[in-house]
Every structure is written in structure tokens, then in C-alpha cells.
Amino acid sequence: xxxxxxxxxxGGNAILQHRESGTAEEQLANVRRASRHIAEIxxxxxxxxxxxxxxxxxxxxxxxxxxAKDTLPPMPLDVCxxxxxxxxxxxxxxxxxxxxxxxxxxxxxxxxLTQTLVDGNDPAFANPEKPIGPFYTPMxxxxxxxxxxxxxxxxPGQGYRRVVPSPRPIALVEEQVILQLVSxxxxxIAAGGGGVPVVAGPRGTLQGVEAVVDKDYTAA
Numbered sequence: 001x002x003x004x005x006x007x008x009x010x011g012g013n014a015i016l017q018h019r020e021s022g023t024a025e026e027q028l029a030n031v032r033r034a035s036r037h038i039a040e041i042x043x044x045x046x047x048x049x050x051x052x053x054x055x056x057x058x059x060x061x062x063x064x065x066x067x068a069k070d071t072l073p074p075m076p077l078d079v080c081x082x083x084x085x086x087x088x089x090x091x092x093x094x095x096x097x098x099x100x101x102x103x104x105x106x107x108x109x110x111x112x113l114t115q116t117l118v119d120g121n122d123p124a125f126a127n128p129e130k131p132i133g134p135f136y137t138p139m140x141x142x143x144x145x146x147x148x149x150x151x152x153x154x155x156p157g158q159g160y161r162r163v164v165p166s167p168r169p170i171a172l173v174e175e176q177v178i179l180q181l182v183s184x185x186x187x188x189i190a191a192g193g194g195g196v197p198v199v200a201g202p203r204g205t206l207q208g209v210e211a212v213v214d215k216d217y218t219a220a
Contacts, residue, residue, distance in 0.1 A: 005047040005182060008038055009219045012053030012193070015088060022060055024091075031088075032095040038187075039099035042107070047182050050092060051219045054084040054193030055132075062133035077132070077164065078196050078208030085113050085192035092189050100187065108186045115173040115206060116195030116213045122167035130166040130212045135159035165211040167197060169218045173206065194218040 014034060020026045042048045058080050065074035075083070089111030096109045128151045136144065141152040141160035152160045172178065172191060181188045194213030198206040 004045075005049060006041055007219050008041070008048060008050045009215055010034055010050065010052040010092075012055040012057060015052065015091075016056040022056070027057075027088075028091050028095065031091045032098070035092065035095040035099040036102070038096065039103050039105070042100060042105055042187060043103040047185075048187045049178065049182060050096070050187070050189045051191045051215055052088055052092065052189070052193070053215050054081065054088060057084040057088060058193065059133055066134060076208065077210045077212075078198070081193050081196045081212070082113060085111075085196070088192055089113070089189050096187055096189075108184075109189070110181050110186045111189040112174050112178055112181070114178075114191040114195040115198045115208075116191065116218055117170045117173060117206075118167040118197045118199060118209065118211065118213065119170060120199040120209070122165070124165040124167040124211070125209075128163040128165045130164050131155070131161040132164055132212060133162050135161055165209075166214055167211055169195065169213050172218070173198065191215065191218045 015027050015030050016022050017030060038048060038050065061080045061083055062077075065080070093109045093111050100107060100109070131153065135155065135158050136152070137159060144150045144162070145152050150162045151164075153163050154160050172195060174190070178188055178190050192215075194215040195218050197209050197211045197213050199209055201207050
């Protein structure tokens with residue numbers, strides 16, 4: 001195992017760029033460009049852990065939920081975050097394997113679907129500020145506030161969006177798994193979107209919460 005580890009944090013907008021439609025091909029092309037640079041870091045003798053944002057991708061998943069709500073049950077935010085980790089992790093894992101091979105490295109690449117432990121009493125839960133998902137009309141926003149108890153805010157000139165808490169991370173549930181993979185020489189993709197936020201319940205249980213963790217705090 002290399003003596004030094006580099007944590008690379010890719011923004012969600014680097015994976016899905018402004019004015020792109022969001023196809024899998026577009027996102028894979030963007031990820032491949034980033035992976036070539038990350039592979040150069042690994043070739044300099046560093047262990048590499050990659051984390052990434054997921055804002056645009058979760059926004060698309062939430063929009064699909066909204067459009068299909070009369071046919072399929074919408075999924076909660078924590079499940080949508082986990083879905084985005086799998087999708088982006090797949091694209092990154094495949095492109096990193098290609099990029100590492102191109103610089104003569106045969107180290108394995110692994111994606112760890114990561115849960116981030118947060119405090120259920122974090123002040124952020126009383127003051128949701130993180131906008132997510134699609135824009136809504138005033139009438140739609142009022143309906144969602146009433147039916148789903150969502151907090152909605154007006155974005156001038158664009159409409160209304162849902163806002164959710166953004167609590168500080170306490171720990172990564174899968175931390176030991178990540179460390180073991182890094183020690184074994186793997187390039188690890190973890191804590192995508194800051195990780196799926198969970199709170200601790202009785203007898204060691206975990207429960208997902210409707211929140212978003214800042215990926216930069218998790219990466220730190």
C-alpha cells in the first residue's frame with residue numbers, strides 16, 4: 001500500500017455539465033476525462049479514494065419520481081441518494097479501470113455504497129436550507145407542503161423548490177470496509193453525494209433520513 005492517500009472530490013456538475021441533457025453517454029464521457037487525471041495521481045504512487053457530488057443526478061431521479069407518481073410509488077430521498085451512488089459509482093468504476101490500465105496499473109477499483117451517520121438533533125433539521133429536485137409552480141408548492149409536509153422556498157424567476165436539512169457528518173458506517181480496501185491496494189469510490197444520511201436507532205439499527213450531507217464535509 002502507498003504511504004500517502006489522496007482523496008479526490010468530484011463535483012456532481014463535473015459529471016453532468018451545464019446545458020447537457022444528462023444521457024449516460026454524456027456522463028460517462030465526463031467521468032472518463034476526470035479518470036485520466038486521477039489515474040495520473042495513482043501512477044505517482046498515491047493511494048486514491050474518490051468521492052463525488054450527486055446534485056444533478058438526484059435532481060433527475062426526483063423529477064422521474066414526480067413524473068411517474070401516478071404509476072409508480074415515489075422513493076424517499078435517502079433511497080434516491082443510494083440510487084445515484086450506484087449509478088455514478090458504476091460509471092466511475094468502469095472509467096477508472098480503463099484509465100489505470102492505460103498508465104500500466106492493474107490495481108482493482110471498488111465502489112462502496114456508503115451511509116453517513118448524522119445526529120438526529122443536528123440544528124439543520126430545524127432549519128432546512130438545501131434546495132433539491134425540480135422547480136414547482138406556486139399551486140404545486142402549496143399542495144406539496146400540505147400533502148407531504150415539505151418545506152418549499154421561492155427561487156426568484158424560476159419557481160419553488162423543496163429544501164431539506166444538511167446536517168454535519170459524524171462518521172461513515174462503512175469506514176472500516178473502505179480502509180481495508182485501500183490497504184489492499186484498491187482505488188475506492190465512496191461516500192457519493194456525501195453518503196446516504198442515517199441516524200442511529202435502538203439496538204444498533206440505522207434509519208435513513210430526508211436530508212443531504214455536504215460531500216466536502218464528508219471527504220474531509
